[in-house]
Amino acid sequence: xxSIKAIICTAALLLCIVFSTAAMAEDPLAELWNSxxxxxxxxxxxxxxxxxxxxxxxRLFKIARLNYVQDGFRSFYGLDLETPKRDGGTxxxxxxIIADEEGMYTVxxxxxxxxxxxxxxxxxxxxxxxxxxxxxxxxxxxSLVGQLGALLPEGAVTVTDxxxxxxxxxxxxxxxxxxxxxxxxxxxxxxxxxxxxxxxVEREDAGDNHTAFDQYxxxxxxxxxxxxxxxxxxxxxxxTLDGQGRLTAVEAEVKVTSTYWDGAERExxxxxxxxxxxxxxxxxKPFDPEEYQVVPAQDVFQAExxxxxxxxxxxxxxxxxxxxxxxxxxxPEAARSGWLxxxxxxxxxxxxxxxxxxxxxxxxxxxxxxEELYAPWVWLSLDDADPAGxxxxxxxxxVAKARAFAEKLNPAAAAQMGELFCMGTITxxxxxxxxxxxxxxxxxxxxxxxxxxxVEYFAWYPSVExxxxxxxxx
Numbered sequence: 186x187x188s189i190k191a192i193i194c195t196a197a198l199l200l201c202i203v204f205s206t207a208a209m210a211e212d213p214l215a216e217l218w219n220s221x222x223x224x225x226x227x228x229x230x231x232x233x234x235x236x237x238x239x240x241x242x243x244r245l246f247k248i249a250r251l252n253y254v255q256d257g258f259r260s261f262y263g264l265d266l267e268t269p270k271r272d273g274g275t276x277x278x279x280x281x282i283i284a285d286e287e288g289m290y291t292v293x294x295x296x297x298x299x300x301x302x303x304x305x306x307x308x309x310x311x312x313x314x315x316x317x318x319x320x321x322x323x324x325x326x327x328s329l330v331g332q333l334g335a336l337l338p339e340g341a342v343t344v345t346d347x348x349x350x351x352x353x354x355x356x357x358x359x360x361x362x363x364x365x366x367x368x369x370x371x372x373x374x375x376x377x378x379x380x381x382x383x384x385x386v387e388r389e390d391a392g393d394n395h396t397a398f399d400q401y402x403x404x405x406x407x408x409x410x411x412x413x414x415x416x417x418x419x420x421x422x423x424x425t426l427d428g429q430g431r432l433t434a435v436e437a438e439v440k441v442t443s444t445y446w447d448g449a450e451r452e453x454x455x456x457x458x459x460x461x462x463x464x465x466x467x468x469x470k471p472f473d474p475e476e477y478q479v480v481p482a483q484d485v486f487q488a489e490x491x492x493x494x495x496x497x498x499x500x501x502x503x504x505x506x507x508x509x510x511x512x513x514x515x516x517p518e519a520a521r522s523g524w525l526x527x528x529x530x531x532x533x534x535x536x537x538x539x540x541x542x543x544x545x546x547x548x549x550x551x552x553x554x555x556e557e558l559y560a561p562w563v564w565l566s567l568d569d570a571d572p573a574g575x576x577x578x579x580x581x582x583x584v585a586k587a588r589a590f591a592e593k594l595n596p597a598a599a600a601q602m603g604e605l606f607c608m609g610t611i612t613x614x615x616x617x618x619x620x621x622x623x624x625x626x627x628x629x630x631x632x633x634x635x636x637x638x639x640v641e642y643f644a645w646y647p648s649v650e651x652x653x654x655x656x657x658x659x
Contacts, residue, residue: 218327226312230466247404250264254467255312257310261469278295287308290305337363341355350425367416414444420440504546529553554645602625618631628646
């Protein structure tokens with residue numbers, strides 16, 4: 186669920202900055218501030234739909250599409266996520282969460298189609314749950330309204346009539362942005378990080394104990410977990426209010442700079458569009474599993490072959506052995522699941538940092554594949570450099586490590602594969618990876634080269650017959 190919270194955290198943060206920056210201008214924007222707060226904390230019936238596009242240094246890293254309905258203490262929350270993959274494809278994920286009057290909620294994840302999970306929390310009849318600390322921050326923002334309008338240049342804020350209401354347009358950039366807005370941004374960022382990620386630490390004083398940017402599972406987690414200061418660079422936003430002062434539409438582009446704990450600066454741009462409506466008429470139906478064609482989730486999904494609990498426990502132990510061999514810790518209390526595809530055993534396990542691993546085994550316990558689903562190299566392409574120019578001692582060390590890995594965990598794969606060669610390298614900010622395969626493309630490895638060779642990905646395709654290499658002179 187951390188991905189959901191990361192998207193909410195980032196989008197809510199930037200929209201709050203737009204609200205607060207706009208509210209510093211003049212009395213009509215004080216109305217905008219009050220309208221935004223009323224929407225988030227005091228509205229119990231509304232429908233919100235929209236899309237946010239996130240880019241890092243001009244490169245797309247996330248698209249989020251939202252469909253949220255509040256109906257008293259009932260709510261429907263639909264979130265669709267798209268993330269670019271390094272092979273040019275798109276990883277699609279998302280959640281549907283339905284909550285009722287008793288605080289019971291149902292979660293359906295796109296990653297696990299056909300199942301649902303249940304949980305409970307305090308019943309909530311607003312978009313955001315108010316807390317003492319959050320209310321104090323809202324009051325602080327409200328106290329600035331009308332006092333700092335003189336800090337904004339003339340023409341930065343315009344108000345026009347729109348269908349019985351008004352549209353407020355805010356354009357700010359560079360030196361036009363008051364320093365207090367940047368301070369508010371960082372105060373809000375630290376609060377949201379603490380509330381959703383429990384990272385309430387003085388990160389400026391933590392030194393090298395922090396995680397490197399490319400070692401996080403996702404860009405969003407890296408930005409929220411490792412940024413020590415945000416700088417607001419530009420705002421271009423339009424807010425439409427109806428005749429009752431309620432928000433009906435938001436269109437915004439916000440540019441900020443993230444200063445990471447190691448001093449690196451990265452520009453993040455968010456383009457968001459929201460439509461708000463059906464005030465007082467929004468409706469959420471009770472959850473019906475037949476409507477969504479889902480069944481309750483189990484720890485183990487079985488197909489064709491039934492295995493008892495002890496057998497599955499043994500398979501989970503086997504998966505833990507493999508991940509430990511690769512240097513990946515596994516949390517025995519974290520989520521795990523297993524299912525059968527014919528005679529192939531498939532499993533997902535998590536580690537303490539939240540990374541998720543997918544493994545497959547044959548019925549004899551031989552490893553057929555293992556991968557970290559959101560590894561740093563997943564989103565990157567092979568470097569353009571000629572593989573022949575790579576340090577051959579480094580390649581041979583990687584080949585030896587890969588072959589030893591296969592011989593230990595799948596002797597049949599080791600016997601079938603031909604001489605391994607390097608397809609190329611994948612380079613991140615912190616390290617480099619080698620991609621290895623054999624002439625018949627029956628096996629694939631990705632190895633981290635620093636501080637020493639370590640296998641991070643393995644896949645064997647036993648149905649593929651190896652080709653005979655062409656030798657010059659034959």
